[in-house]
Amino acid sequence: MSSLKLSPPYRVEHVGSLIRPKELYDLHVLREQGKVAREDLKAAKDAALKHVIELQRDLGLGTITDGEVHREVFFEGVFENLEGMTELPNRPLAEFKMYIPHVKLMSQMMNMTTMPSFYCSGKIKRTVPFYVDQFKALKNAVAPEEVSRLKVNMCPPTWIHQRHGSDMTYDPAVYKSDDEYFDDLGIAYRAEIKELYELGCRNIQLDDPTFCYFCSADMIKEMEAEGVDHEALLSTYIRAINLCTVDRPADLNIGMHMCRGNMSGIHFSEGGYDRIAAKLFTSVDVDTFYMEYDNERSGDFSPLKYLPENRVAVLGIVTTKNPALEDPQALKARVHEAAEVIAAGFPPRSKEAALNQLCISPQCGFASVWQGNPVTEEDEKRKLQLLLDVAKEIWQ
Template sequence: MSTLKLRPPFRVEHVGSLVRPKELYDQRVLLEQGKCAREDLFAAEDAAVAHVVKVQRDLGLGTITDGEMRREVFFEGVFDKLEGMTFIPQRPMTEFKSYIPHVKLQSAMGLTEFPSWHCSGKIKRTVPFYIDHFNALKAVVPPEDVGRIKVNMCPPTWIHQRHGSDWTYDPAVYKSDDEYFDDLGIAYRAEIKELYELGCRNIQFDDPTFAYFCNDDMISGMEAAGVDHEALLDTYIRAINVCTVDRPQDLNIGLHMCRGNYMGGVHFSEGGYQRIAVKLFNSVDVDTFYLEYDNERSGDFSPLKHLPLNKVAVLGIVTTKSPKLEEAEALKARIHEAADIVAAGVPRRSKEAALNQLCISPQCGFASVWQGNPVTEEDQKAKLQLLLGVAKEIWK
């Protein structure tokens, strides 16, 4: 495990995705309608990346992303590039786990099939995930800010959480989850190594899997299906850890636990972190936890008492799902409440030390899919400026 990597004098980040500028949005609409080719988006994507970089730098955010301007959806760019993964455009819903919150919703909507992947061969990273994206982003960021670039990627658990051990991989290829995740770990480590060598110092896994374990309905569904959810939680913790093992000391890796952020900002899951906090904070080998705390379905701050001394928690206390602007005084009170809980945790620490382990952010991305949430770019800026103003008063 790493020691605490103190944050720079920036206390505010955004989670990753940003609202697409109109030109790119309109071009995406044409692509969806079959009126243009994928290549026709490249110029609009380049312009959009340059635009959102300027927005982030002008605001003074702690990290800089490309806003996922080159993606249709947040998880694009990993499993679709791995050798050994076969895309199935119409996979039967009977091969998805019905207790997974978003699968349950899809089934309730009457869907009988949905696109997904199946592991039909040994997993290998024969092409990079985001190297081209990183290089393009690096080209529009001043050299002194390259260390602030953050690359977001879906977690190794993404396909397995949908399909489980029986439908994720061919048993003739992998005999166990550990074998499957070991090869995935090799692929992820190769990507992380190459990104690091190019200057990347911040990587974030965007993961809805762990937050799902906070959902009482999913736990009940797993128990009814005979699934050992504690053992599966351990498997997923191990899956992250085989990706992050032996990383360089100055590489910050974060884990964002998402409760769902689909078109229109739809959420899929709810429940506080109490059920998983001890294992999560003490066993997952990452440096930073991005925690959604924008409403009552997120639970209270009490699980933060388990935050170790060598971890940072980024509190997602502003919602991306609504343009309504939160009250600054209420946000400051919540930060102090969280810091008091961290300070009184195990082991105890000073309030100053506890605050040093906290940052703030919106609860999720503003556009995890290209269509985005019901917010405009101006709404997005206002929310980020609100967080920046609050941070200046808390961390003077």
């Protein structure tokens, strides 16, 4: 991807989720109240899919997603479909790692004693697809020439393990180590990715909050207090990603979005990428890094000095957490600042080459959960249009 001279529309990514249209949102509310069944939402979800495709076409975005309208939360799709995983709707909070930022915050905000999760009670096997049906629905809703532009968002393999750790993720009679557990997960993910590719998918994005959590000084301090080797665990999670992406076709672009939390306009963790950048950029086997850079809690661009020449960084410089529009000239200046850091990095390269390794995006999705953030669809359109306008100024 980084070797291509991309046109401005392809320089702008939206991270994946889009605001649910009002009809679908209202039905979700009724479902929460027990007034409609989950299956009653199907027609509204199908209509929402057509709506978000047209929204992306009207804006002129280079890539198209399904907006995650068929999901209630971004991480749906994998673990509930895996053989060997037992769903636990009311797993005791004592079985979660309280140093994980979103676990701590949600328990404090909602006074929870339990949370829904999973436990690996048997050997992991992919016996049914994760996202194939959602991709087929998206593919069937676009013209054949648009299929190569489609992108699938995917729950990461680290999701359950980072919440429960090595001691409470899997039955030790089934898996003796994290390596064994992630080996089988990698087989399942590779099978999913292979089927998606055979259907025409050429863009996959893993949405992973895990890595930004390792940027949090508070989490690191609490892990150390509990005797957790955070450097070893970070390496374990890098290996988990690489098991999923290994031996992928050359024309399949896989990206990883590193999220700090995105629910109702709040975030879960803070801290720049300095703590993890060298290991992250040199070890994670993905083509594209989606990075959150919408405010000061994300740190500066200095970690980008480690970006290899064959990778792309998507700078999330517009926030999805409130409707305020950023200053376009300030955004343009930030992109050039990032390019200068990359150009002076390891190895050094020209600023033109560095700019060619950059794209821009909102810092996260507009609705990682169906309730969304405190922004409207019009706000969403204005923010995406702002990014497109800035991209034209920089890359045209």
